[in-house]
Amino acid sequence: MIRVLLADDQALVRGALAAMLGLERDIEVVADVGTGEEVLPAARRTRPDVALLDVQMPGTDGLTVAAALRDALPTCRVVMCTTFGRPGYYTRAMAAGAAGFVVKDAPPEHLADAIRRVHSGLRVVDPVLAAQSRTSGPNPLTEREREVLQAASEGATVADIAAALHLSGGTVRNHLSAAISKTNATTRAEAVHIAERNGWL
Template sequence: MIRVLLADDQAMVRGALATVLGLEPDIEVVGQVGSGDEVLAAAKETAPDVALLDVQMPGTDGLSAAAELHAALPSCRIIVCTTFGRPGYLARAMAAGAAGFVVKDSPPEQLVDAVRRVHNGLRVVDPALAAESLATGASPLTPREHEVLRAASDGGTVSDVARRLHLSEGTVRNHLSAAIGKTGARTRAEAVRLAEERGWL
């Protein structure tokens, strides 16, 4: 049996995934959690062969949870399953140790096949997303630019961001200016939007 752990903050989606996988004779869903914060503890308790993680969850997001899980239980194979098929998410998921990346609107049999293939040691990536990811390339943002742009995403002022990150206002302005240039945006809000669309934030 392939033991599977599901992590998705939407109970209905989680239930549907559990039902689809549970119909297969060689797959057993051994655990379900609704946030990234619960993934590691649940994995230690249920010893899954494969963990299916959503990207956007409350608390720890799926990509950070994937990195934690991969570091703590490298034998557990990880598939990131998301509504948001963004190229940057794919690159970040693979860097976090994921072996698969599928979008939620894939046919159910594709998801089942991905679980089996990843369990057998293969990598599974949505082909259209892989092509788009290659075309878009990796995030050009430095870790600090990423941090500053994320902190600015709620529309706070430069002084708000500076206070939150314990930086000077001049430093925040410099990082925001660099991020705006690298995303090809005209404004800070547009830089945030473009970075989110590409999966860089």
């Protein structure tokens, strides 16, 4: 049996995935969790062969969890499963050590097949998404620019961002200006939109 851990913040989606995979004769869902913080403890407790992680979860996102899981349990293979098939997410997932990347609107049999293939040592990637990631190029934002732009996307003011990240207002403005320039945007809102569309945030 292929032991699978599911992590998705939407309980209905998580339940549907667990039920669907439970119909497969060679796949057993050994844990399902709703936040990134719950993944490592559940994985250490249940020792899954494959972890199916959502990209966007509250707290620690799935991409960060994928890297932590790779370090903590190197035998556990990771498949990112997301609603958002964005080139930047794909690139970051591969850099974090994920062995697969699938979108939630794929046919159910595709997900089970992806789990089997990843478990057997193969990589599973969407060819269109892989091509888009090569076309869009790497994320041009530094980690700090990404943090500042992410905070701006949530409606935070320069003063709010400065306080949260322990920076001066001038430094925050510089990071925002750099992010606007690097995304070829003209406003902060446009930079956020471009970065989100590409999966850079």
